[in-house]
Amino acid sequence: MINLSVNINKIASLRNTRDINVPDLGDAVELVIAAGCQGITVHPRIDQRHIRFSDLQVVKAHINGRVEYNIECDPHELFINMVLEVKPTQCTLVPTKPNEITSSEGFDLKVDYEDICKKVKLLKAAGIRTSLFSGTEIDQIRLAKETGTDAIELYTGPYAMATGDRRKHYYEQLYAAAALAHQLGLRVHCGHDLTLDNLGLIRNLPGLAEVSIGHHLIVQAMFQGLPGIIHQHLSILND
Template sequence: MTRLSVNINKIATLRNSRGGHMPSVLDAAINCQKFGAEGITVHPRPDERHITRQDVYDIKPHISTEFNIEGYPSEAFIQLVLDVKADQVTLVPDQPGQLTSDHGWDTITNHDFLVDVIGRFKAAGIRTSIFVDPDLKQIEGASRVGTDRIELYTEPYATLYPIDADKAVEPFVKAAELAHEFNLGINAGHDLSLKNLKFLIDKIPYIDEVSIGHALIADALYLGLRNTIHEYLDCIRP
């Protein structure tokens, strides 16, 4: 069964726009969990423009569901994840200051680097996932670096979905099938929404987890956080 992890970065963005502590990132994490989310995702960037390092330390003791930390594996990021003993770490190939994640790892060129980083997390008992494009060569490369899961970068799917849903999902189905053959867990995220999520899950029913932030928080402005989480859960339930 696919699990829903809520990315609360946008809550932190709103808070940081005025300074202070409103809205509370910690309260958001607690409420997402209370309303049925099966994971909380944060992406602390080096410039701390949304989630801060302190947020990560503050949230962890209050989360009884999965705590997933995304980020580029700099030494500072690696130490943060090890310090809080995240349940899952999702590695992204972002450059410092990048607006948002927009591509997956080149798992072939970065093979040795990924093997080293993933090994450090796995030695600490932290499940690893790496961001990848729906490219079969990159999926095969991912199978060789020791990661537990991949996270399919789904923006291309979301962009094409309104025009041709079947064409949009086709490369993701093929990528997921190959990952499944390699016994890799499969996560998915980026630009997933109430409009396109159910179709993706119907086509790839063995996705383990979807991580959704921007669209979910935007929907919550109109529907309320509890109702929104329930709507997203309805999309991923059989």
């Protein structure tokens, strides 16, 4: 079975526009788990624009060991210390750039190798499974294996945003990368801009164990659920 880990960042973003804790992240966790997902993902950032640092323990308390808890974060010492305190099931290390809207590339392990090795060792010593956000470059995947990480999360953005022959090209790159990672004994994860329209091929990647989906899943849920909610309001007003 391929696990689905639902990223609830966008729910936190909506909450942060008001001071009344609506929507409540705890309620979101309960709803997502009840729907059958196998994991919850959060990605705290230094500006706390969606997930706040104080949310990390709240989310863990609501999960209460029922599904996997995945914290994505930059390998900065601040975040590593938070993860070590919270002790989620998994920590996915993700490179970040100043002022970026969302993550858009994997690590360059030819540059970051020693630091990543150190952080992976710290996390694994605490019993936390590790994953590295990764592109599809073969050399980078081999270096990822050498860091001691348990998994890589392949960045699917280029595949998801392309069409026609370009999508086929990016899929072939993902397939080759997944095949090598699986051969090396790494868990294969995928994430970024995955939707109902482009997810079908992804499930066929060799060794795929987990996909993380947030933005598009939340948007689709909003639009599919909106008509029913409007009808309920109209009923109260007019029946």
